[in-house]
Amino acid sequence: MKVSPKKEEFLQESLKLIHEKGFKATTMRDIAERLNFDVSNSYNYIKSKQEILESFLFRTSNEFHKTIDNVLDSNYSAEDKLKSLISSHIRIASEKPYEVALLVNEWRNLKEPKLNEFVTLRDTYEKKVSKLLEDGINNKIFKQMDIRIATSVVLASLRWFYDEYTVKKNEKNLNPIEFERQIVGFILSGILL
Amino acid sequence: MKVSPKKEEFLQESLKLIHEKGFKATTMRDIAERLNFDVSNSYNYIKSKQEILESFLFRTSNEFHKTIDNVLDSNYSAEDKLKSLISSHIRIASEKPYEVALLVNEWRNLKEPKLNEFVTLRDTYEKKVSKLLEDGINNKIFKQMDIRIATSVVLASLRWFYDEYTVKKNEKNLNPIEFERQIVGFILSGILL
């Protein structure tokens, strides 16, 4: 599928607007206005408003899945797999913060059957993380923990990071490398000295 | 301010619906339909749709603020303050999961000037947490860490918990006491054995 530069511009501007205002609150007229053309012209680029959301969400979801699959397929120890997963997650979130923001905040606006499809993908991703943690526990690398809690907490610890790269630069942005170092420290051994 | 039982029922049902579908996607007619009366009747209970959101959001925000203020005012060590904070957070989220869900997911739908007011409250809350962590670092109880990252990660680790109490009971719900034990373990000393 070829993407003309204008279409790409349309999609990127839509992405940013949807991130700013939320999917429901962003109207087709909002998008068109920002691009200085009439609403109707938008439909030369997309078939429907939903399509914008769907394409971004599934594209980004796929990227995360590919990444975790590669990590799980590797011969690293559970500890190094987890480090590698963290690293990949941070890379994606810093490279494509708006896409990740959409993934986190706007998936609820999908309609069936896409919504179901997405939720299934999300559950699958969680299960992959759970498996990684479970292996680590079985190999006595990680503590004995409730897998469900551990999975949620690890994912929650990473999920907010896109925000550092969408917010205005009134403060210095976090350096992804340093962030990775700190987050690895936190997840592996907590904050206690 | 007295709240009649019918008004309370109206608000609670609105709360659940808004949580299910999102604020924008929930129409006044949706709410009325669920309560088996006409849309117009809703306006005997509230002045506007926005008011529903505002009242829940600021009420819950206040509760969190009161709680953290009490924690900070105590004579506990930084470590015990943090434990106490975690405990309070989990209590609120398990007692009022829908209110907390709204706080986390729907604040973007506030309009100015309420939006600004809310964001300020939220920033203030974060600063309070940062202060707690900073004190702990200065007293050599916590590791040397980037305060901004540590604050975000601690809050993110707690934020998702309401979900355990809003989701259908197809799986056993988490016991808040056990959750607290695990989360304290995680935040204080990570997952590494």
Add this chain to the structure above:
DNA sequence: TACAAACATAAACAAATGTTCATGTATTTC
């Protein structure tokens, strides 16, 4: 019992929204 408050309905509204259609102008490609 009478009066006020609470609870309810029906009809209508203005504005906003996603989308389509018919049509026109650039731009690219052969």
Add this chain to the structure above:
DNA sequence: GAAATACATGAACATTTGTTTATGTTTGTA
């Protein structure tokens, strides 16, 4: 230079939405 493709406009549409107004019924209470 002709033909196809990309880019754009304006008008119109059917729905949906929050909210108001006028009016009626039920319920608690003095």
